[in-house]
Amino acid sequence: MRYKLVWENIRFRPVRTLLSMLLIAVPVMLILTLVGLSNGFFEDSERRAQGIGADILFRPPGTSILGSFSGAPLPGKFIAVLAQQPHVVATTGVAMQLIGGTWESVTGIDPQSFTRLSGPFVFLSGHGLERPDDMMLDQDYARQRNVRVGDKIKVLNREWDVAGIVEPGKLAHLFVLLSVLDDLIGAPPGNVSQIYIKLDNPNNTKLVMEQLKTRFPGYPTYDMKELASYYQVSNVPLLKGFIDAVLGMGVVFGFFVVALSMYMAVLQRTREIGIMKSLGASNGFVIGLILLEALGLGLGGTLLGIAFSFGTRWIMHILMPASLPQAIVFSWWPIAGAVAMVAAILGAVYPGMIAVRQDPIEALAYE
Amino acid sequence: MSSLAKAVTNAPIIRVRGLRKIYHTGKVDVEALRGVDLDVPAGEFLSIVGPSGSGKSTLFHIIGGLTPPTSGEVIVAGRNVSAVGDAGRTELRRKYVSFVFQKFNLLPNLSARDNILTALFISGLSSDRFDPAFREIIDLLGISNRLDHKPSELSGGEQQRVAIARALATKPTILLADEPTGNLDSANSLAVLEILRGLNERLKQTILMITHNIDAAAFGHRTMHMRDGRIVEEPQAE
Numbered sequence: 092m093r094y095k096l097v098w099e100n101i102r103f104r105p106v107r108t109l110l111s112m113l114l115i116a117v118p119v120m121l122i123l124t125l126v127g128l129s130n131g132f133f134e135d136s137e138r139r140a141q142g143i144g145a146d147i148l149f150r151p152p153g154t155s156i157l158g159s160f161s162g163a164p165l166p167g168k169f170i171a172v173l174a175q176q177p178h179v180v181a182t183t184g185v186a187m188q189l190i191g192g193t194w195e196s197v198t199g200i201d202p203q204s205f206t207r208l209s210g211p212f213v214f215l216s217g218h219g220l221e222r223p224d225d226m227m228l229d230q231d232y233a234r235q236r237n238v239r240v241g242d243k244i245k246v247l248n249r250e251w252d253v254a255g256i257v258e259p260g261k262l263a264h265l266f267v268l269l270s271v272l273d274d275l276i277g278a279p280p281g282n283v284s285q286i287y288i289k290l291d292n293p294n295n296t297k298l299v300m301e302q303l304k305t306r307f308p309g310y311p312t313y314d315m316k317e318l319a320s321y322y323q324v325s326n327v328p329l330l331k332g333f334i335d336a337v338l339g340m341g342v343v344f345g346f347f348v349v350a351l352s353m354y355m356a357v358l359q360r361t362r363e364i365g366i367m368k369s370l371g372a373s374n375g376f377v378i379g380l381i382l383l384e385a386l387g388l389g390l391g392g393t394l395l396g397i398a399f400s401f402g403t404r405w406i407m408h409i410l411m412p413a414s415l416p417q418a419i420v421f422s423w424w425p426i427a428g429a430v431a432m433v434a435a436i437l438g439a440v441y442p443g444m445i446a447v448r449q450d451p452i453e454a455l456a457y458e
Numbered sequence: 459m460s461s462l463a464k465a466v467t468n469a470p471i472i473r474v475r476g477l478r479k480i481y482h483t484g485k486v487d488v489e490a491l492r493g494v495d496l497d498v499p500a501g502e503f504l505s506i507v508g509p510s511g512s513g514k515s516t517l518f519h520i521i522g523g524l525t526p527p528t529s530g531e532v533i534v535a536g537r538n539v540s541a542v543g544d545a546g547r548t549e550l551r552r553k554y555v556s557f558v559f560q561k562f563n564l565l566p567n568l569s570a571r572d573n574i575l576t577a578l579f580i581s582g583l584s585s586d587r588f589d590p591a592f593r594e595i596i597d598l599l600g601i602s603n604r605l606d607h608k609p610s611e612l613s614g615g616e617q618q619r620v621a622i623a624r625a626l627a628t629k630p631t632i633l634l635a636d637e638p639t640g641n642l643d644s645a646n647s648l649a650v651l652e653i654l655r656g657l658n659e660r661l662k663q664t665i666l667m668i669t670h671n672i673d674a675a676a677f678g679h680r681t682m683h684m685r686d687g688r689i690v691e692e693p694q695a696e
Binding site: 092093095096099100102103362363365366367368369370371372373374376450451452455 | 519522524525544545548549550551552553556557559563564565566567568572575576577579580581624628
């Protein structure tokens with residue numbers, strides 16, 4: 092009967108119920124979208140890095156895999172030196188430079204060594220990098236910027252010719268010639284941000300990494316098969332703090348939203364609470380009903396928020412498929428739900444206390 | 459024999475002595491009851507009549523445990539209402555008294571059946587179905603075929619009958635009716651009053667009814683008059 096009372100009450104005022112659920116759904120959606128974006132970014136970055144087909148990543152001293160997205164401090168001679176190491180069959184160096192906004196970057200490649208290591212690009216239209224002003228885009232970025240082969244595109248304060256559009260998934264969204272990018276960012280000719288190494292047999296990866304550590308102490312190397320363990324939100328201290336802050340805001344926002352919603356609900360039901368008290372309902376009974384209703388609204392709001400996070404993913408995919416890849420992170424559903432539930436319960440306690448303190452006579456006279 | 463019938467006795471089921479109630483409204487104190495004495499034997503149908511502001515509703519609310527007295531003694535079904543706190547008054551409402559209000563006060567989101575079952579549930583009684591004895595009361599009230607309707611789908615008379623059914627479902631020691639015909643037309647008023655008298659005669663249900671209508675009050679065994687917070691012997695000329 093208790094659940095029926097709660098259910099009938101939720102059902103009786105569908106507009107208020109829907110509005111309350113919508114308000115609870117907003118912080119749930121924000122949390123899931125934010126987590127989805129950060130995870131999506133790393134998943135996308137990992138997928139594209141894996142797409143190059145290398146076995147080992149070689150970086151300059153003092154850098155980490157997630158710590159540097161700009162500059163080309165590694166002298167190009169390393170590419171040739173690394174290529175002569177045992178079991179190494181191909182190497183290619185790339186330079187990267189952030190271009191603002193989100194973590195978008197343009198990547199400078201040497202087309203010959205890049206293709207030798209990674210295989211040819213799959214062109215959807217146009218051709219490869221031939222002239223200094225040529226830029227290649229992957230399909231996602233071309234769609235995001237709404238450009239086609241032959242169009243001009245302004246990146247790094249320079250106009251580029253869109254020379255080719257390729258299938259996504261191979262290291263970067265934007266490609267230019269390495270020599271041009273080095274010149275543009277003021278790096279010595281041939282310098283790179285990092286070097287990709289392909290081996291004769293992937294089973295030799297650990298062996299070659301040990302050899303490289305011995306030969307080039309201080310130069311970090313990464314097993315490309317283990318990229319997933321590097322591409323984690325927890326590996327970026329500022330990002331983790333940011334997400335925690337947004338989570339906290341979600342709880343606080345959810346708390347006030349639910350509190351306001353429940354306060355209005357209690358006001359609307361003043362007379363009904365008076366009726367129940369006249370029937371002998373105890374304070375615990377009344378507050379129990381209010382908390383159960385808050386839990387119901389919290390659950391409904393959570394489900395709605397989860398549904399909305401699919402909506403935001405769809406919008407991101409339509410508007411910014413390259414810059415804002417949003418993942419659906421199932422493991423965060425219960426976390427976001429718990430946030431909503433805690434906020435709902437905390438938010439309902441105060442109006443619940445007001446409800447049980449109401450004088451039954453005044454409550455019965457409420458119009 | 460029902461528990462209600464067993465309860466019929468000459469000992470007062472309601473005993474009030476020196477009852478005073480002062481409402482503090484802003485800077486003004488309003489003395490609603492100024493020393494009321496009252497005895498109601500079990501099984502009696504007592505009508506209390508008086509104009510607005512006479513204090514009859516306040517008396518009703520104190521006897522029903524909806525508000526505490528300022529001073530005086532109120533014994534209801536053997537419980538000293540004036541000496542208990544909010545929890546004690548809640549228990550009184552849950553176990554010993556039931557209300558029938560002028561405005562029916564049914565829960566609008568529930569069907570008539572669920573309104574009655576809610577009262578049973580709150581009282582800690584079985585809320586799965588009505589027992590056969592209570593089904594007879596439902597038949598007597600003439601609402602058997604209206605139980606699945608919500609209050610908004612019922613006429614005023616039907617709503618008041620459902621309210622009476624809800625009040626009786628918990629087998630209260632005392633039924634308190636506050637202007638039960640105040641929102642009804644004359645035909646429905648007559649029907650409700652006859653139902654109350656019938657319940658009193660058939661079940662020996664103690665009923666305390668407040669009304670400003672002398673004709674309605676005549677359905678009780680006895681009529682008491684209130685004016686200016688006191689019980690008076692005869693109604694004064696207007």
